[in-house]
Amino acid sequence: MASAITTLAADAPQLSAANTGFMLICSALVMLMTPALAFFYGGMVRVKSTLNMLMMSFISLGIVTVLWVLFGFSLAFGTDSGSIIGWSSDYVGLSGIGITELWDGYTIPVYVFAVFQLMFAIITPALISGALADRVKFTAWALFITLWVTLVYFPVAHWVWGAGGWLFEMGVIDFAGGTAVHINAGAAALGVILVIGKRVGFKKDPMRPHSLPLVMLGAGLLWFGWFGFNAGSWLGNDDGVGAVMFVNTQVATAAAMLAWLAYEKIRHGSFTTLGAASGAVAGLVAITPSGGSCSPLGAIAIGAIAGLLCAMAVGLKYKFGYDDSLDVVGVHLVGGVAGSLLVGLFATGGVQSDAKGLFYGGGLEQLGKQAVGVFAVLAYSLVASAILALIIDKTMGMRVSEDDEVSGIDQVEHAETAYDFSGAGGGIARTAAAPAAAPTQNTKVDA
Amino acid sequence: MKLITAVVKPHRLDEIKEALQAFGVHGLTVTEASGYGRQRGHTEVYRGAEYTVDLVPKIRVEVLVEDEDAEQLIDVVVKAARTGKIGDGKVWSVPVETAVRVRTGERGPDAL
Numbered sequence: 001m002a003s004a005i006t007t008l009a010a011d012a013p014q015l016s017a018a019n020t021g022f023m024l025i026c027s028a029l030v031m032l033m034t035p036a037l038a039f040f041y042g043g044m045v046r047v048k049s050t051l052n053m054l055m056m057s058f059i060s061l062g063i064v065t066v067l068w069v070l071f072g073f074s075l076a077f078g079t080d081s082g083s084i085i086g087w088s089s090d091y092v093g094l095s096g097i098g099i100t101e102l103w104d105g106y107t108i109p110v111y112v113f114a115v116f117q118l119m120f121a122i123i124t125p126a127l128i129s130g131a132l133a134d135r136v137k138f139t140a141w142a143l144f145i146t147l148w149v150t151l152v153y154f155p156v157a158h159w160v161w162g163a164g165g166w167l168f169e170m171g172v173i174d175f176a177g178g179t180a181v182h183i184n185a186g187a188a189a190l191g192v193i194l195v196i197g198k199r200v201g202f203k204k205d206p207m208r209p210h211s212l213p214l215v216m217l218g219a220g221l222l223w224f225g226w227f228g229f230n231a232g233s234w235l236g237n238d239d240g241v242g243a244v245m246f247v248n249t250q251v252a253t254a255a256a257m258l259a260w261l262a263y264e265k266i267r268h269g270s271f272t273t274l275g276a277a278s279g280a281v282a283g284l285v286a287i288t289p290s291g292g293s294c295s296p297l298g299a300i301a302i303g304a305i306a307g308l309l310c311a312m313a314v315g316l317k318y319k320f321g322y323d324d325s326l327d328v329v330g331v332h333l334v335g336g337v338a339g340s341l342l343v344g345l346f347a348t349g350g351v352q353s354d355a356k357g358l359f360y361g362g363g364l365e366q367l368g369k370q371a372v373g374v375f376a377v378l379a380y381s382l383v384a385s386a387i388l389a390l391i392i393d394k395t396m397g398m399r400v401s402e403d404d405e406v407s408g409i410d411q412v413e414h415a416e417t418a419y420d421f422s423g424a425g426g427g428i429a430r431t432a433a434a435p436a437a438a439p440t441q442n443t444k445v446d447a
Numbered sequence: 448m449k450l451i452t453a454v455v456k457p458h459r460l461d462e463i464k465e466a467l468q469a470f471g472v473h474g475l476t477v478t479e480a481s482g483y484g485r486q487r488g489h490t491e492v493y494r495g496a497e498y499t500v501d502l503v504p505k506i507r508v509e510v511l512v513e514d515e516d517a518e519q520l521i522d523v524v525v526k527a528a529r530t531g532k533i534g535d536g537k538v539w540s541v542p543v544e545t546a547v548r549v550r551t552g553e554r555g556p557d558a559l
Contacts, residue, residue, distance in 0.1 A: 311495075
């Protein structure tokens with residue numbers, strides 16, 4: 001997103017069919033990341049909560065889309081007031097926008113920009129769900145998403161990317177969402193789990209992933225979709241910056257995967273599948289804010305640093321006793337902070353803007369701005385998310401009962417079972433008269 | 448009659464089946480099982496968290512035989528199942544009072 005390419009054209013920009021087509025494809029790629037995330041997380045939980053994990057991501061596609069059309073786009077990208085929030089009545093219901101009206105300063109229609117940004121708003125709350133595995137009431141989660149995107153995501157997206165937003169105006173570089181998406185989601189995850197507490201049996205019961213192939217599938221699709229997320233964030237291809245971002249996305253992800261695997265091999269003795277998938281995601285997170293300002297060699301360094309830091313950070317939850325179930329804090333918060341700060345070291349000054357990092361003779365100025373962006377988003381999201389979780393917990397309750405959590409949230413919240421392992425039909429009674437009377441109390445077959 | 452039960456390594460199943468067929472056994476039951484003996488389990492690591500997996504996959508083979516064949520059949524199974532490494536499993540036999548072939552109603556050794 002970031003700075004403007006308006007300087008290229010003295011005349012008003014014209015609609016570009018190439019950029020518009022490219023951005024529609026990028027929007028579809030980013031949309032795919034949410035189901036991909038569902039698989040990535042879904043494979044990591046135990047059998048009994050697979051469906052709930054998938055649904056926590058999937059429901060975001062429903063809720064956030066509707067909110068975005070109604071008022072979300074307006075709050076995030078409407079006319080600025082006070083550098084804090086936007087509002088444009090034309091954007092309410094997306095109903096006052098002409099079909100050929102261009103996004104200010106760019107060559108794509110407002111509609112295209114709105115749908116591209118929508119996909120970011122969808123995946124960000126979905127990212128939080130990984131920390132809340134196995135234990136949150138589905139209605140409470142749906143309410144949380146609604147409140148959280150309204151009070152946290154839409155304002156923060158405005159700060160970071162909206163014209164007039166205070167971090168945007170200050171010159172904080174966040175190419176595709178290191179602060180607005182990853183630090184935001186990671187800090188929110190931490191805020192919520194501090195309120196709702198640990199899973200039953202945390203640190204005592206074995207909680208190993210039930211399907212690593214599903215995790216790999218999810219990580220692979222995330223990697224693929226992320227090209228749209230990152231390269232698309234330049235909103236066009238007129239000056240090559242999006243292409244640099246595309247290259248750096250691939251490079252940093254590769255380096256981060258290798259770094260995580262190397263750390264694991266040395267520390268724990270094996271190259272694990274989960275390590276490869278996690279390392280790749282850590283690299284994707286870290287290059288998200290930084291890939292539009294560094295060189296490919298810088299991308300290798302950023303990826304490797306993030307891979308290593310995240311591999312170390314995922315162990316902290318056992319030390320400090322907070323149950324970040326699928327390491328949203330360890331990967332997204334830590335990776336997002338690393339990537340955002342590393343802009344201040346590795347920005348070459350020759351890609352998305354002329355701001356130089358410390359290693360390219362720019363001194364500490366950009367690093368300082370990055371630190372402000374990191375701290376502001378982290379602190380606001382952490383506190384606001386904890387308060388939202390506390391309010392929901394005190395009113396309707398965030399968690400399912402202990403019995404329900406132990407026997408499995410899938411059957412309690414969704415009345416379904418992810419896999420039918422039993423050749424004998426699992427004891428399900430089916431009668432012509434009452435097909436709906438299939439018992440919800442099936443034999444529990446999970447680990 | 449005797450019921451011979453063998454809990455052995457899964458990859459020995461084909462050898463056991465072939466050896467039993469060569470011996471003249473016409474039917475058997477196989478189930479997937481898990482357990483441990485002296486071999487114990489192994490350790491798995493997920494994002495640095497170590498889990499000790501006690502129970503390892505085994506298969507359980509069950510065969511009904513006439514009394515006079517039991518000892519010889521046990522030898523056949525043991526020979527087919529053996530790899531010489533720890534974790535090869537166990538074979539045992541218990542007496543069986545009666546057996547019925549469901550389709551015909553035949554009882555005792557005729558049902559085998």
